[in-house]
Amino acid sequence: MLLFITLTAVLVYVIYKWSTSTYDFFERQGIPYRKPLPLFGTNINMLLKKKPFIDVLKEWYNEFENEKLSGLFEFRRPVVLIRDPQIIKQLTIKDFDHFMDHRVLITEDIDPLFGKNLVSLTGDKWKDMRATLSPAFTGSKMRQMFDFVSTVAIESAEILKIDIESGKENNFEFKDFASKFTCDNIASCAFGIEVNSFKNPTNDFLRIAKKVMNFSSPLMGLKLVGYFTSPKLMKSLGISLLDKESCDYFQNALIDTMRTREKLGIIRNDMINLMLEAKKGKLVHNINEESSADGFATVEESHVGKSKVNRKWEELDLAAQCFIFFLAGFDTVAQTMSFVAYELACNPDIQQRLYEEILQTVNDIDNQKINYEQLQSMKYLDQVISETLRKWPAAPMTDRLCTKDFDLKYDNKVMKFEKDVNSIMIPIWMLHRNPKYFPNPDKFDPERFNDENKHKIQDFTYLPFGAGPRNCIGSRFALMEVKTIFFYLLLNFSIEVTEKTQIPLKFENLPFQMKPEKGIWVELRPRV
Template structure:
């Protein structure tokens, strides 16, 4: 009995130590000249998210509105201190001018210095930190210029032509096909990534259970319990996870996609095959031979396009290891399954709800098609579609990522220039509440209205560039913004030419977002009807 009591006391002592370790900084914001949200043990200030009482987007909007008129406030994301910057000028100062203090993102995938070849996601551009990230950004940046996108465009149009034939066949007889938009566009984005990043031809809209799609879908399902547990473990025990060689996703999928990449590279090198796709560019980047070329102005790439900073234009001559090479291919797959398909989904939703906007966009599509005189869509013709760009830009304003984070890598003296001064300590984070800013009437009058005219030639000069953050801000912005915009516009062009988006009996208005710490996702899906045009 005494032994059992000793074990019990020891267990209680360990729990007490662990609890103290996780809550010892809960008074971090006390004494700082900024307001802060209430903190609950272990749950921090984001308990409502953890308990799935709010969608992430709604939570960001709620806390943003709560501190109206405040430039910065504090909260705890579980046990992590976070400074939330509401003011676009302060965001610009932190993310651009003083970027050297905020080079990294919060580590979600583990330590990027981990040399274990089984751990890949920490070696992606998103997961890398400090100098490793700088070197990789500079190595990859030449692959995402306008000239490289132009060269890849034909691969995209070749796929879209086949995809349209398949969707039209589904509408034969009834004159329409009902689709859940997340599933529909994830399949399309998956196939685009397959051809542009992996050099494969896949037809997931038709061959619904093909292995490439099902393996990718499983790998990118970050809401599975096992994945959430890994995220938790990476956050609190990163060194242990690294030594164990555990990645955030299952090894089965990592091995599957790694083999595809190795086989593709091996075949191309053995037979001298060259294809204008991402894997070919990465093969050049891996050898340190991919260089920036002189580019013409890329203003026509779209209002939402983010420019590369000095970091990405440094000539490094660095080479990539095989795990790093494979990791970059995997992050493109993640972008297709989540970010790009989400952009598609909400744009289609807004077009279905705003038929006047859809009609105007259709008229531009028809006019462009007429000018092409029966020829396939070209990169130049797509870039000239001004209303298409306005619609895409407004959709990205309405439905952006909820928030963006940066990790403070060395103590930072915050100074707003108006008397507000304090220290952001190394190891704490900052949040940029993107959804809150995008829906602030101070920057966007009547923000709940879907209004592409905000981005017209006459009006877009009124938009504060730092209050528009669909692809991030500063040197650590999204490297693939040109690719994403090109893909969304090219696919939407073909869909609009052949179909109209309409509501059906399953369409939820307003859409209810999935609750919890997930990105943009609809609780019950976004169901729309694609009606064949005459």
Template sequence: MLFWIWCVVLVAALVLYLRQKYSRFSACGVKYLSPVPLLGNLTRMLFRIDHFSDQILRLYNAYPNERFVGRFEFLSPIVIVNDFELIKMITVKDFEYFLDHRSMIDEKCEPFLGRNLFSLKGQEWKDMRSTLSPAFTSLKMKLMVPFMVEVGNRMIETLKKKIKQSKTRYLDMDCKELTTRYANDVIASCAFGIKIDSMVDENNEFYQMGREASSFNFRQLVLFFLSQNFPKIMQFLKIEIFKEVTKKFFKQIVMGTMNEREAKQIVRPDLIHLLMEAKKGSDAGFATVEESNVGKRNVDRVWADDDLAAQAFVFFIAGFEGISSLMCFTLYELALNPNIQKKLFAEIMENEIKNNGKFDYTSIQSMVYLDMVISEVLRLWSPGVALDRICNKDYNIGKANEKCDKDYIIRKGEGVMIPVWGIHRNPEFHPDPLKFDPERFSEENKHKIKPWTYIPFGIGPRNCIGSRFALCEVKVMLYQLLQHIEVSPCDKTVIPVKLSTDTFNLKMKGGHWLRMKLRQ
């Protein structure tokens, strides 16, 4: 009898605890989707029913007139901000309240990976951002374009050979393989100073480790959410998100390259060189206007080896998965929209004639239609489904709607998200949002895009530091590929797109299959 009494007491206590936890939004009149006890609003993701983007879009569309709405990750309340004035306040004007990202990787669990630029907080983040910014100036991009072109030439040569050897004179392939191998080789060259040909040497260790590190499979997805919401439990259990062999490989690559260059006095304009300068405590300043909001300053901090290796690692993951995904969806949309592909090809050939068969950073940046195409891909298939911040001191965000009689206070340690996927697919801001239409970004139309409704690389001082590199790499790859290859749908092409729910990444269910054919 005593046992059953205690069971009833414990159940009653749990019910009261959950009721108190899940009344966080309702107490202030904030709309939210009903949570499942203990799991919150993660149920459909954890059971692989929805992709993260599906949930963001559903929540965004459920309450279109609210300034902000609520979401629960397990027991943690997350505020989803829809109102553009609030977005501006959080990301720019009141930035110091929301200086940091939520911890995707806890440095106490993963001391190597938890020290990357995305995870660093407060003054350490400011110092590291200031240290890395010189690697991403226009001047540095100009120096890196030849490395990208070299990788692209090898890719085209291999593709031509495979197509000519095929009986059909075309090649049906999962273009995700193509874009990840290209991105892998570009990152290896531009960041690590290593020459790799993943199109020929398909099982090279650098590529295999890259796939392992950036797959973000279901296990890693769950661990990410647990790390964000229950960091102390993760610390106690000493659960690591990435395999030790992967971390060891990249650390050895970074430190080994640094040591070799120092011994042989090798200077190469890439990320490794910048990290070597940072290790010496060299001064660095901000590269873009947006970053001046934080304040330009000289950094006299001397970074540890793990700190420097962590920056190279996160840069690799972003380049391997994020950029390859952008390339993949660009090829997909061009295959399904042959008129757009034809117009882009015409601009490429016009540029070829104008520059006598050569192209560089300056000429490729002047290609208006190419920029329009990439901009539209970033709108429709933005790799950043949502922007996240964590509140570092209590913040009064005001009332969720006119009917509320109580302000909502975001408490220190609670999360905030900006639903990029929902904003980019809102017909009020982007008419016929599921249509792939580069003309939205033409000189005649781009003024119609309202401020804060197009944010593929984030907003404010904590925007994506590698956006200039990403855009440059995608443009170079697309230029070289379309110059020689025509892409079209094949029997295996998935129409319409359904995103795979077994990963956090943007990955098509059924593969990214397209047909590659040599141009006449």
């Protein structure tokens, strides 16, 4: 018995020393930091689901409000929270080569479909894939795919109108509607298939998409903790983050479609066709293309994305890009759509002004069917979407991993970053809600983004699609989706609050997620 107690005490001591061995990192450098708990670091409120993630982020951001940066611990890993926009600019652009990668949980040797996608790739392979994909997300390519998005939006509005006029409930949770819309868009634009989730809400594509995106389940939470703390152990145990059946479904669908098209010479202006062009080395930038008219929130491609690529890609490499297109675009775009609906319902004066712009646009087009250029010319629509992304950014934070040792000099201080040890956290939510940069930040005010005011926004305080060469490559597609659906929704319906609409919104206590605790309920009332 004594031996057992002694061994247990020794084991506990060893685990304690191992779990706290990095906790002097910031103290040694004189950097203020949030005090960690053994093993759990500063994540305990998230892990125990005591608070919504945005409240946790707010605590982290405000604890050292007079500092340009401060320290946190992601379990044992030292993380530097950057508050200063100029330092964010420096690390994501000027010194990008020192902070090139995201923190990667799933590498391609663990799960090829997930590990080979653009978000997970690192180093030169990421650079080559970014440059390969970049021409697929220009304004001209969005223009080619716009008909697919427009068709889904028109059909969605028509089905809703028929259902409501036939007596079906017009009071519903908007995220459910938005998920069907994004599902149909991605199925069409990235997989080349038509699923029509409004007529067939039990289709396999939507069912498996929801299954893959269920990051709030207890099992998924345990897997995430395992990959954060011991990725090698998770790999050796053969535990995959995403459901294998779901990944196999998407992988087989993509590769089968690519092979069929190559064999039969089928051409369809969608993402698979662009991937096939990339495989042949035919996907290149149009240097004369104008891209500034695609919306204020649109991110511009850097020199990395415009460089020449000689690497040959395999089928699975390219299929993985369609898969991340699905992962990144399914839930986040549906979430943004839900917040747009919420703000329009809560601000009927703003909704009315946007409706008037839509009516004016309709008067200038034939058959009430808008084209890509006409959509991009709608200034107030862009203001509404830009302000939604400020108040409710799809990603409340983003990260970068230190890939080369680096000394950051600021305010007569030096912060020493160590390769593969430190990562930085960019608190997008808090930058967008900081009254120093956006006065009265809780107010929904599209006028922040009108022609007179938008140029006053300080650089690197508005980051809805991230910062630097590693920003979100799909910003144009996401904005196109959201703008198109609300053009046709508001043309046919007014969006109104109901007794189920939660004002103000409150969020569930979930790690790294923004899930309204009661959903976003609205009423769609047909226009006479």
